[in-house]
């Protein structure tokens with residue numbers, strides 16, 4: 139998957155920025171998992187950066203786990219950056235342009251729930267890898283292909299297009315990285331539950347993650363998807379499963 143670029147992506151995150159933290163429970167949980175894994179890495183002394191930091195959930199978790207280490211927060215949405223905790227170091231930057239030039243090479247590039255929004259994620263990852271201090275690390279969390287099986291099933295059964303965000307596979311993402319540098323990876327699976335399909339879509343919108351390269355659907359098409367979306371056998375709730383890939387790479 140080459141990813142897709144659309145100005146709407148950043149615009150939707152900008153609009154969602156004021157309420158992001160209230161809604162981003164999954165993102166917060168994953169940020170903490172990633173930060174805790176980082177405490178086990180032997181990271182050389184140097185600068186740490188959170189790429190696509192949003193409101194700083196991952197950077198905050200990293201700083202809490204290692205209070206002596208500040209983390210630069212880089213994002214393309216000024217609204218998101220404004221919501222970082224007071225005194226944070228932030229940089230407004232469009233990551234589709236590559237990385238900003240910093241005075242020193244970073245020893246940790248961390249990123250959670252961002253890479254899939256960038257154009258050509260595997261190329262971005264290659265650039266990030268090349269920019270690291272020798273011995274430095276990349277720690278990423280990214281939803282991958284195979285996520286949202288309920289949505290894909292319902293759309294296919296209804297004969298309409300699935301407008302869920304396109305996601306890369308782990309293989310395509312890592313095609314530019316030397317195999318021996320991929321130190322560790324772990325797949326996490328989370329299932330969100332909502333009352334109905336409109337509630338699932340509302341939750342996506344509230345975190346700004348609704349942008350799709352596909353044309354939007356009409357009400358009739360959504361009704362068909364709603365009718366065919368698999369419900370939990372136990373209590374009838376609508377489920378949405380995310381597959382989140384954690385990847386740790388050392389240069």
Ligand SMILES: C[S@@+](CC[C@H](N)C(=O)[O-])C[C@H]1O[C@@H](n2cnc3c(N)ncnc32)[C@H](O)[C@@H]1O
Pocket residue numbers: 147148151152162165166169189190191192193194195196212213214215218231232233234249250251252255256345347
């Ligand atoms: C789902 S949010 C994740 C934020 C944060 N990492 C977290 O886990 O809560 C995705 C973030 O990526 C940022 N983003 C998307 N495209 C970007 C781009 N081209 N350049 C910089 N940031 C981008 C958005 O502004 C948004 O803050």
